[in-house]
Amino acid sequence: MKVLKFGGTSVGSPERIKNVASLITESGEPTFIVLSAMSGTTNSLVEICDYLYKKNPEGANEVINNLEKIYLKHVQELYSTDEFKSKTSDFLTEMFNYLRTFTKDIFTSFEEKNIVAQGEIMSTNMMVNYLQEIGIQAVLLNALDFMRTDKNAEPDLQHIKDKLQAIMKDNEGNQIYITQGFICRNAYGEIDNLQRGGSDYTASLIGASLPAEEIQIWTDIDGMHNNDPRIVEHTDAIRQLNFEEAAELAYFGAKILHPTCVQPAKYAGIPVRLKNTIDPKADGTIIDNVLVRGKIKAVAAKDNITAIKIKSSRMLLATGFLRKIFEIFETYQTPIDMIATSEVGVSMSIDNDAHLNLIVDELKKYGTVTVDSNMCIICVVGDLDWSNLGFETWATDALKDIPVRMISYGGSNYNISFLIKETDKKRALQSLSNTLFKK
Numbered sequence: 001m002k003v004l005k006f007g008g009t010s011v012g013s014p015e016r017i018k019n020v021a022s023l024i025t026e027s028g029e030p031t032f033i034v035l036s037a038m039s040g041t042t043n044s045l046v047e048i049c050d051y052l053y054k055k056n057p058e059g060a061n062e063v064i065n066n067l068e069k070i071y072l073k074h075v076q077e078l079y080s081t082d083e084f085k086s087k088t089s090d091f092l093t094e095m096f097n098y099l100r101t102f103t104k105d106i107f108t109s110f111e112e113k114n115i116v117a118q119g120e121i122m123s124t125n126m127m128v129n130y131l132q133e134i135g136i137q138a139v140l141l142n143a144l145d146f147m148r149t150d151k152n153a154e155p156d157l158q159h160i161k162d163k164l165q166a167i168m169k170d171n172e173g174n175q176i177y178i179t180q181g182f183i184c185r186n187a188y189g190e191i192d193n194l195q196r197g198g199s200d201y202t203a204s205l206i207g208a209s210l211p212a213e214e215i216q217i218w219t220d221i222d223g224m225h226n227n228d229p230r231i232v233e234h235t236d237a238i239r240q241l242n243f244e245e246a247a248e249l250a251y252f253g254a255k256i257l258h259p260t261c262v263q264p265a266k267y268a269g270i271p272v273r274l275k276n277t278i279d280p281k282a283d284g285t286i287i288d289n290v291l292v293r294g295k296i297k298a299v300a301a302k303d304n305i306t307a308i309k310i311k312s313s314r315m316l317l318a319t320g321f322l323r324k325i326f327e328i329f330e331t332y333q334t335p336i337d338m339i340a341t342s343e344v345g346v347s348m349s350i351d352n353d354a355h356l357n358l359i360v361d362e363l364k365k366y367g368t369v370t371v372d373s374n375m376c377i378i379c380v381v382g383d384l385d386w387s388n389l390g391f392e393t394w395a396t397d398a399l400k401d402i403p404v405r406m407i408s409y410g411g412s413n414y415n416i417s418f419l420i421k422e423t424d425k426k427r428a429l430q431s432l433s434n435t436l437f438k439k
Contacts (some may be wrong), residue, residue, distance in 0.1 A: 053107060
């Protein structure tokens with residue numbers, strides 16, 4: 001069995017829902033489908049929550065009413081029989097009435113997670129109803145019945161596997177199995193979520209639990225490209241990536257794939273294929289355990305980076321200096337992306353500046369602190385083992401006319417990263433493409 005995940009844009013309209021239905025049924029083989037909420041829905045649900053936090057139920061009700069009109073219009077376009085139009089309309093009306101109940105009560109983060117979960121619940125019901133209308137044996141499996149996180153908010157892998165395999169056994173004989181991405185229950189049984197964009201993660205967890213033959217992530221682009229096609233001219237789709245290479249690209253800015261997605265698939269040895277709903281015949285990108293030696297694969301960029309440098313001559317060679325620095329970032333739950341050290345100083349980059357002022361105040365106890373904002377990390381990914389002579393030179397040569405604040409090389413065998421100003425991003429990405437991937 002294959003596991004196929006479709007994002008919000010792939011099911012963003014009645015026409016696209018029909019296209020997805022055609023894609024998932026053409027093989028005639030049993031297939032497991034993971035769906036996101038229809039595009040725009042999660043943003044509307046978050047907006048509802050924002051109004052309720054601000055104690056503005058009128059604003060929340062207006063968003064609910066507008067969203068309901070959109071969905072009921074979709075119903076009229078999607079279904080051809082009165083039976084399924086009525087069945088789906090009744091379900092959606094019940095769902096939106098349920099959302100309205102939150103405008104009358106005290107609002108907390110628990111209610112917020114409950115509201116945000118409704119997008120996936122609506123999209124999966126609409127899809128399974130459409131499949132049943134056109135005569136497909138399809139069954140809806142509620143992700144809240146098997147997808148769970150533990151007390152550390154990490155997926156409870158054994159629970160997911162045991163529950164899912166039991167549910168699949170109880171529903172044998174169907175062609176299409178559908179469930180919601182993103183949503184789950186936490187260790188206390190409350191509705192929760194894996195994180196924003198976590199439908200990729202859901203698909204990977206399900207694929208590892210079944211186990212699946214292959215996990216497919218369907219979006220509206222032809223696989224992962226060797227550079228950002230929105231910025232750089234003449235990019236190409238990458239046909240194969242190693243799991244480690246894919247993880248580096250996802251973390252450092254490649255939007256097509258969620259950074260955590262590949263982990264369960266990697267550990268289970270299940271390939272992940274990135275496919276295009278607009279061009280389903282395109283090869284896409286396969287991610288597996290194969291490492292193509294001696295090749296640079298792609299470039300990615302991560303924006304909104306802040307660089308922090310602490311210089312302290314009195315801490316020269318002092319033991320415990322780095323520990324004290326890292327503890328400050330740990331206290332404020334702020335991960336570090338890149339780091340470079342010298343005998344009297346340390347430079348670090350972060351992508352979350354929510355606690356920047358507090359962090360800087362703490363760091364000033366140990367030295368002089370300099371902050372550079374509006375920075376960007378450019379990551380070059382491939383077989384960058386140090387034994388490959390000259391590979392790092394190709395990347396640095398491409399940036400010879402661009403000021404580089406930091407370089408990180410050697411922490412991984414799969415990337416070399418450069419910290420530059422955001423204003424130099426486009427020029428840097430284009431220069432890297434011209435140097436590394438020219439025909």
